[in-house]
Amino acid sequence: MKKIAFCTLFCALFSFSSCGLFEVDNYDEPKETLWGEVVDVATGKRVLTDQGKDGTYIRLTELSWGENVQHNPDFNCMSDGTFQNTKIFKGLYHIDVVGAFIPLLRENENGTPLADDTQTTEIKGTTKVRFEVQPFLNIEWVGEPTISNGKVTAKLRITRGVSEEEFRSKIEPMGGYESNFLNVTDVRLFVSYSSSVGYGTSMDNDEFDPWSGELKYSGSEFNPSLGEVITIESKGSIPSGRTVFVRAAARINYATPKGSGTKRYNYNEAKELMVP
Structure with a gap:
C-alpha cells in the first residue's frame, strides 16, 4: 500500500514538472530607462513638486500586450520636476503624468476624449520625454x-x-x-x-x-x-x-x-x- 502511494506521488510530481512548474524563469530583467521632465508651457521652467505620493506621478501602460492591459505601478516625480525609472521592459508605452496642473488627458463624464496631451513612445535603451503643462x-x-x-x-x-x-x-x-x-x-x-x-x-x-x-x-x-x-x-x-x-x-x-x-x-x- 505504501509503495502504491509513493508511486502515485512520484508520478504526480513528474507530471507537474513536465508542465513547466519547476522551470527556471529565464526572462531578462527589465533594464530600459525612461527619463523625463515636466515643464511649465508658459515659461519653460520645470514644475517643482513634492517627492511623494501627493506630488507629481507618472503612469505607464505597456501597449505591447493589447488594449486591456493594466498599467504599471505608478512612480513619483522628483522634487525638481524630473523623473527616472531604470527598470522598464523594452516595449511601446502610453505615458501619463498627473500633478498640480491641467490634466493632460481630459474626458467627459461618458469617457469621450476631449483632449489628450499624453505621450505614446517606444522605450528602448535610455528614452527621454518632456511634458509641457499648465500649473495651477x-x-x-x-x-x-x-x-x-x-x-x-x-x-x-x-x-x-x-x-x-x-x-x-x-x-x-x-x-x-x-x-x-x-x-x-x-x-x-x-x-x-x-x-x-x-x-x-x-x-x-x-x-x-x-x-x-x-x-x-x-x-x-x-x-x-x-x-x-x-x-x-x-x-x-x-x-x-x-x-x-x-x-x-x-x-x-x-x-x-x-x-x-x-x-x-x-x-x-x-x-x-x-x-x-
Whole structure:
C-alpha cells in the first residue's frame, strides 16, 4: 500500500514538472530607462513638486500586450520636476503624468476624449520625454527667507499659472464643475532637515514636523492677495546650530486626477538656512 502511494506521488510530481512548474524563469530583467521632465508651457521652467505620493506621478501602460492591459505601478516625480525609472521592459508605452496642473488627458463624464496631451513612445535603451503643462499656481520667493530666534520668516508672491477663463474652459467640459475649484485653500512654509522638504516630510504631523507654518483661507478669501506680497512664518522654535531647508507651497480646491480627492501643491525652490 505504501509503495502504491509513493508511486502515485512520484508520478504526480513528474507530471507537474513536465508542465513547466519547476522551470527556471529565464526572462531578462527589465533594464530600459525612461527619463523625463515636466515643464511649465508658459515659461519653460520645470514644475517643482513634492517627492511623494501627493506630488507629481507618472503612469505607464505597456501597449505591447493589447488594449486591456493594466498599467504599471505608478512612480513619483522628483522634487525638481524630473523623473527616472531604470527598470522598464523594452516595449511601446502610453505615458501619463498627473500633478498640480491641467490634466493632460481630459474626458467627459461618458469617457469621450476631449483632449489628450499624453505621450505614446517606444522605450528602448535610455528614452527621454518632456511634458509641457499648465500649473495651477506659481509661487516665488520675494527676497530671501530670514531666521531669527528659531523662527523663519518668508515673503512670497503667488500668481495663477492658468487664467480663470482657460481653467474653466478645460475643466468644465469634464463634468461636475464647481465655481470654488480655483479658490486657494492654503499656503504652506515647509521646514525640514531634509532637502526634499515638502508635504511628504510633513504629513500634517506636529510631532514629526513641529516647525512648518500654514496660512488657511476660506472661499475666495485669498483672491485679493494674488500677485501681492504675503508674509508667512514657521512655528515653534528651531534649535540653534542646525541646518534646515525651507520651501513654500500653495494649492487650489481642485483634485487631480478627477475624483481622487487629492489636492496637490505647487512649490517654489528649496532654500538652505543655518539657524544661528
